[in-house]
Amino acid sequence: MGLYYRERFSNGQEIAVWEITEQESELAALCLAAGHNPGEFSHTVNRQRRLERMAVRVLVDILFDRHTIIQYRDNGKPFLVHGKELPEKELKALSIAHTRRFACIVTAPGDKAGIDLECLSRNFEAVAKKALGKEEKVFLSDNLQQRTLQLALIWCAKEAMFKYMSQEEVDFSKQMTVAPFFPETEGVLSGTFQQQNGITLLLPLCYKKLDDHFMVWVTG
Template structure:
């Protein structure tokens, strides 16, 4: 399938979503891997992880005319070694997505709806968020996916270590639609509160949430 969804925003941000249907060989034909990334890929033994990494590289090939070099900070945050453009990356077995902005921090996450959210509820859902969850199973599942995605995107945006997803993040009530906004609060350990508005989109059996500074 390849390029599945692409959108350019007025604030300069851009999202590209790639549907991973190709083989590893086909993806390597689409994009030329720098030698360093080719060596890193050789150390990845999980076939699915290799496909996800190559799909991200295919997106970068779509976004940039010149060759760009992808690196990762110690905390896992991705960056372009030869560009000041900010980016964030997320993927599932089906999709890989990249969010970019010329200068502002960004964070993106994507999640499959058809999964068990029991562990997510224990790890990441606070009492205020549990209070607005629907009694309808399908709506509840969508809300849980959006809360989790929003917190993951916010975590990537803040790029801080050891964040407590319950104590340091709060998501305001979500009434799910196909697209929309999510209001969130991040509580710094020094007591400072920061308000954010994230955006989301339902992509078939997935949800995608992103934040641009």
């Protein structure tokens, strides 16, 4: 299907989502048409990963241009630079997420961005054991459908906060919390992240339901 969703926000963030319905050769052709060498993706052995990487490349082309390069810091955090300028000019912050169906990116001013995407068909019960704190377990619904949506959003929110903060050895159940909420098709969440120095940061988040997926991003 191609570009599934795109939105620019007043805070300078922009989100784009690609639905991966193409064959690998079709995505490679899109990259080639934009001036990229499809061979640069060949070292990725897993086919699904190659599709995701090519879809992300196409999204960056849509939001910026073919000269915008995705680079990675030592901790694996992606960022964008403009390759035509010498020295390369660093652009907005970047965060990437993907499932088998979708690839998505969020760009943001400054040096922080965080987004996650989860398919609702996944079993999130393991999340309740691994990633939820006592405060979050208290407000989980007894209704199985609502509980699944809550677990999906909590996990998605914590993944987005983890990417945004870009710190190592984070305990998802103790260092991050999501305030009580009732899941809708879109809305806002209130998260906290306790840093290793003991300082707790408030992190506002937004979420949106994309068919059978939830997408959550830190709004900064």
